Amino acid sequence: MTWLITGGAGYIGAHVVRTMSGAGESVVVLDDVSSGVPDRLPADVSLVRGSVLDRELLDRVLAEHAVTGVVHLAAKKQVGESVAQPLSYYEANVHGLGVLLEAVVAAGVKRFVLSSSAAVYGNPDTDLITEATPCAPVNPYGETKLAGEWLVRATGLAHGVGTVCLRYFNVAGAERPELADTGVFNIVPMVFDRLTRGEQPRIFGDDYPTPDGTCVRDYIHVADLGEAHLAAARRLTAQDGPGDLTVNIGRGEGVSVRELIDTIGEVSGHGTPALVEPRRPGDSPRAVAAVDLATKELGWTARRGVREMVESAWEGWCLRHPDARAGGAGPGAA
Template identity: 75%
Template structure:
């Protein structure tokens, strides 16, 4: 097997590349480097600079490297940006996937793994979100991920491609400091950023119907997420693999924003109390995955704790930001 990982030099992509090469898989990375960092990739992974919107490039890469499976991670992923620039998100996320699937079908590739998101669910009022929970995304980013799932399944059925869609929840941590997330878009680096600037963390609303009044989320270590991609790739590579699979990737346990900030304070030594501000529109009180199907279908369960996520993320932040 030879796997093409789109977005392979990104925060998640580099972890997936490391997990797959560590397990003996041959990997090629494609990345436009808008957010990717080439040095994140293992030394033996070739990097092709380019976009999944470039059909000619995709055809050439698939042929030259004799690719037999694709892991598609490349996408724009910021919710607020998607609200402000919906056409860009549809063009890059759905358009790029369309171009890639055309090239995959033309090349006769029979395995396709799509990295989706819990954003496809929107804000369901349930204790645990299962794969059968109705999908009702509330922003263009989530819409593009749901449309992507539809497209992947349809193309799989039309062209005999075995497909899997992984709906992952809130990603944090790093397998090594140099692989850490360098952006300030997710909650853990956002808190680090405020502490580094000598500002208190912020909590948006403490009057939700949860044990401590703050929102509850399911956090997944990026190294566990990478292992889930490896497990799904192995599932698609099994003899006689066919059809499509959709699974949640989470720990199945909720952590409140206040609990998370407490853990961050312990990791950083900065335990100043957070500022409580007004609720943000669209924040659901609780969003926690049911991880049962992933265990059943992939033989995978998350192994790393939230404390490990925070501690590893802080080491990465210190390396990249001098915190």
């Protein structure tokens, strides 16, 4: 069987492609390369440049490559941008998914894995977020991911498609330096960026009801995330029929913002004290995944720790910013 991976040239997508391809799965990538990097892909993986909004292209790709399953990662994903541009986010993340599902149904594809997000939960007041925790997204990005889950499940039920929705928590790290995140939108590269420019990393609020007063989050290594997609794809292959599953993808362990910044300082050698600023509206004190269901249903458990995430991300940052080590020695540096 062949898996179509949309958004496969992106940061997360390239890890999914390499994991699945390396495990012997046949894959083809569809990516509009608006943010993806084609060089991230293995040489033997076909890349089709285009959008999930292009129904004619989708029909052709599904037929020509005899696609039997889809892993859908192509989406817009910046929370702040979604607040400023909600129409763009609904167009890409919901309408684009709808066009893709129409093509999937028409082609008789029976397996579908959706890249979702912990943003569907909003800011629940709970020690561990389970899959049964009520969903109450607080921004358009989270809304589009929740609407996408509804659309995937409904389509699966109506047309006999087996579906898995993976709710990622905070993704970091890289399987190899050249696959690292090239954006500066998540906390780890944001801290790298400030430190290597000689600026203090920022902490938004240190008076939360947490052990050190800073927000606590669940971080997942992107290589572990790639393995979770492989596990989901193989579950759908093994069940060979309809059914739906939604699972959290995290480590089930919380790390505070201050702890993360301290680890980044140790790894990078840039030991600049953090600058504490007022809380940001909408930040919850704690967001940590319950991960028992992923272990039970997918046979998957995260294997890599936060320090591995930071070290691997730092190597990727230094590959693209050769002067970054000037403030101290990172892993492997003199």
